[in-house]
Amino acid sequence: MTDTNTFDGQRWHDMGGTAAGPVPTDQHDFSLWEKRVDALMIVASGKGHFTVDGLRRVLEDMGEEAFETMTYYERWIASVNQNLIEAGVYTTSELAQRMTQVAARGATYGEAASE
Amino acid sequence: MSDRQYMRVRADMPPGHVRTPAYLRGKCGWVERTLGPFPNPEALAYGLQAQALPLMRMRFSMTEVWGAAAANPNDTIDAEIYSHWLEPAEAPHAP
Amino acid sequence: MPHDHHDHLSPSGHPYRPDDDHPLTYWQQMEIAVRELLIEKGVTTAAEINAQIDTMDARTPANGAAVVARAWTDPAFRDALLADASAATRDMGFDVGPMKLIALENTPTEHNVVVCTLCSCYPRNLLGLPPDWYKSRAYRSRTVKEPRKVLAEFGVTLPDTTTVRVHDSTADMRYVVIPARPEGTDGWSADDLAKLVTRDSMIGTGLPKSPDAA
Structure with missing residues (x-):
């Protein structure tokens, strides 16, 4: 099975039929911050600010390195944020200032999220 | 499936967001059922007005998709393909 | 308020990963910031987000x-x-x-x-x-x-x-x-x-x- 069935123009996320190793068996329980990212996606898309297709488009454009180095919900919050900025819900400047404020609240997620 | 439509998935390789897997492009299959219409994800992904399109559940044989590498020729792959990715094809003998 | 309201067990019966006590990451900062901005802009509320989490937790x-x-x-x-x-x-x-x-x-x-x-x-x-x-x-x-x-x-x-x-x-x-x-x-x-x-x-x-x- 040396035929890897890849094509010029095939994108990294379009994985069907490409060679890969054994299916991993590791499992983790979702943490609160991951569940919040999931909920933000469902709520914001449910209100029409963007679509699941917009979520996927940004995840794909983030590229393979992001897939290999970031966790699933890290990629999701990056994509949710990108879509919300594109939709004009808030500006990059507003996000930047808020992230700086959040970082100043404490060294852990629990401290920074408790405002 | 012999009374079903037989269609080929377009072999196009555009950039951008599409929902037609590369491994099925250029491959022929039977329409398992027709769904939709559903808005075109290639427009939705960019926040654009999207045309509603029929969505076909296509059934492909493993042999059609993987050729000699198919371990079990009778096994199948079903996938949903939007109608603008499909073109008529001449049916082989019914599988 | 050092701990959050959602400290019950996950659907699998295991505790959530104890991320509250781990160093804050860039992406967690972003989640907090995005959530707060969405609430301030009137897109959603904290209660709505918690309700959505509960809805997903009930799906097993x-x-x-x-x-x-x-x-x-x-x-x-x-x-x-x-x-x-x-x-x-x-x-x-x-x-x-x-x-x-x-x-x-x-x-x-x-x-x-x-x-x-x-x-x-x-x-x-x-x-x-x-x-x-x-x-x-x-x-x-x-x-x-x-x-x-x-x-x-x-x-x-x-x-x-x-x-x-x-x-x-x-x-x-x-x-x-x-x-x-x-x-x-x-x-x-x-x-x-x-x-x-x-x-x-x-x-x-x-x-x-x-x-x-x-």
Whole structure:
């Protein structure tokens, strides 16, 4: 099975039929911050600010390195944020200032999220 | 499936967001059922007005998709393909 | 307020990963900032986000198991499920939201298995969030090409006389497998049968538990 069935123009996320190793068996329980990212996606898309297709488009454009180095919900919050900025819900400047404020609240997620 | 439509998935390789897997492009299959219409994800992904399109559940044989590498020729792959990715094809003998 | 309100157990019965006490990451900063901005802009409320988390937490493989067990014991429901799985599960009382669900019935000659090669589409509004392996490169890549080898890694070996039907969730539909009812369960109640139905058996990478193991 040396035929890897890849094509010029095939994108990294379009994985069907490409060679890969054994299916991993590791499992983790979702943490609160991951569940919040999931909920933000469902709520914001449910209100029409963007679509699941917009979520996927940004995840794909983030590229393979992001897939290999970031966790699933890290990629999701990056994509949710990108879509919300594109939709004009808030500006990059507003996000930047808020992230700086959040970082100043404490060294852990629990401290920074408790405002 | 012999009374079903037989269609080929377009072999196009555009950039951008599409929902037609590369491994099925250029491959022929039977329409398992027709769904939709559903808005075109290639427009939705960019926040654009999207045309509603029929969505076909296509059934492909493993042999059609993987050729000699198919371990079990009778096994199948079903996938949903939007109608603008499909073109008529001449049916082989019914599988 | 050092700890959060949502400190109950996860659906698996394990505690959440103790991320509250780990160093704050860039992406966690972003989640907090995005959530606060959405609340300030009036897009959502903290209560709405918590309610959405609770809604997702209530969606577990047990919901799917109840659907499968009813399909095994109620022929009219089984027919309705195969005709329109979203409507049938809704009628059973499950909040599947806008999900468009197709039920795939395993038989002595056909075995169905579900994958999403392009991302990780999953019937989450019935079964909850997908397992990590479902989102892995290996599962997404290999299942459409060598499904029997993938199934063997999960401990499922099928005879050549069984046709494997792989379903790639490429678009608007989601899929749940109705596994074959185990032998030796004649007369069992739907509640008892549901205990045999595993998450993996509804994805197609597993089989129901044997009645001897129940």
